[in-house]
Structure formats: C-alpha cells, structure tokens
Amino acid sequence: MVAGCGARESEPASVTGDPALLQEHGFANADAHEIIDRLEALPVAERPQSLLASVTATSLQLRDDAGREAELPLPDDQFYLSAAPFVKTTHECAFHSLTACRGELRNREVTVSVVDSSSGETVQDGPHATHDNGFVGLWLPRGITAKLTITLEDLTGAAAISPQADDDLTCLTSLQLT
Structure with a gap:
C-alpha cells in the first residue's frame, strides 16, 4: 500500500x-528523520516493545507485533549512521535497530569529529551525548568519505x-576507544 504523496497532510509522503x-505510535505527521530522532532519544525503558524500527541506508522500516509494516524513505541527501563507541564490549550489527540495539557506553558525554577525507572539511565537530542505548546518532551528507573520531575523556577511537x-551499514559497532 502506498500512501498518497502530499494529498493528505496527516500522512507523510512516500x-x-x-x-x-x-x-x-504517534508518528502520523512525521517523516523518517523525525521518527529516527524521536526513537533514538527515548530512554530504553520507554521504547515501544511492540515495534521493531530499523534504519537501512535508504529507509526507515517499521514492523509491529501484528505483522503490520511501514517504510519511509530517508532524505536523498542525508545518511543516518548510529555509532556505538565501546571500551570493552560490543556486538556485530549491520542495520541499526532503534528499538533493540544496545551499546556499552550509555548516557555519556563524548566528542565527535567527522572530517571529509577528500576536502579536509569538518562536517561535524563537538560534544554529543550517547543515548540511553549507548549510541550516537549522526545525520551525515550522503556520498562523502570521511574519518569519524569519537573521544571519551582520554580515550579515542576512529x-x-x-x-x-544503498546497502551501506547504518550501525557502527567496531569503534573501540583506547
């Protein structure tokens, strides 16, 4: 089923x-960007248990316990990467689950730097807090090659x-801080 594009303001286009x-789930007027940001920011205990929300390189995919599914496209010019910096423990992951993935460093202040490898331009640089699930969510320009550096106190990983x-991973769990 495809919802109408723009005809009804109560449903997101596409x-x-x-x-x-x-x-x-309270997302009737939200696009993929907004839903991802809202779910990622929720404390783990408040995340909907009946909803599986996964981010691929091109879309947000939702499925509930009843087997209903919905998919929303990501913005054409943006890519969502969720990074779980770790010191001791991690897990393998390909596509970030907003409702199930958990990282080691929950609710920690980190410094994030993203530098475009081609131009040397700083795309992002500054403080971020890992969410309650241990991840830092980053909206990045699609099409760049960059170096991501995350620092926690005197520990750094890149x-x-x-x-x-279109098949790039959206869940980075291999960034160990040493």
Whole structure:
C-alpha cells in the first residue's frame, strides 16, 4: 500500500505499507528523520516493545507485533549512521535497530569529529551525548568519505566511513576507544 504523496497532510509522503502503524505510535505527521530522532532519544525503558524500527541506508522500516509494516524513505541527501563507541564490549550489527540495539557506553558525554577525507572539511565537530542505548546518532551528507573520531575523556577511537551505497551499514559497532 502506498500512501498518497502530499494529498493528505496527516500522512507523510512516500510511506509504503500500513500508515495506521505510524498513527498508532504517534508518528502520523512525521517523516523518517523525525521518527529516527524521536526513537533514538527515548530512554530504553520507554521504547515501544511492540515495534521493531530499523534504519537501512535508504529507509526507515517499521514492523509491529501484528505483522503490520511501514517504510519511509530517508532524505536523498542525508545518511543516518548510529555509532556505538565501546571500551570493552560490543556486538556485530549491520542495520541499526532503534528499538533493540544496545551499546556499552550509555548516557555519556563524548566528542565527535567527522572530517571529509577528500576536502579536509569538518562536517561535524563537538560534544554529543550517547543515548540511553549507548549510541550516537549522526545525520551525515550522503556520498562523502570521511574519518569519524569519537573521544571519551582520554580515550579515542576512529573509523573510516563512506555513506554512499544503498546497502551501506547504518550501525557502527567496531569503534573501540583506547
């Protein structure tokens, strides 16, 4: 099922699947960017247990316990990367689950730097807080190759990132702080 593009203001444009799923979870007028930011910011205990929300390189995919599904496209010029810096423990992940993924460093103040490898331009630089799930959510320009550096006190980790392809990973769990 495809919701109408722009005809009804109560549904986001380009929603495929069941728009009632969005309505029931309070996302009726939200786009993928807003839903991702809202879910990521929720304390773990308040995240909906009946909703599975995953981010791919191109869309936000939602599914509930009843098997209903909805999909919303990410902005064409942006890529969402959720990074879980760690010191001791991590897990493997490819596509970030906003409702299930957990990282080691919950609710910690970190410094995040993203520098475009081609131009040397700083894309992001400054303080961030890891969410209650241990992840830092980053909206990045699509198509860049960059160096991501995360610092926690005297510990630092870095990784090359390249949010370009439609199948690129959205969950970075290999960034160890040493």
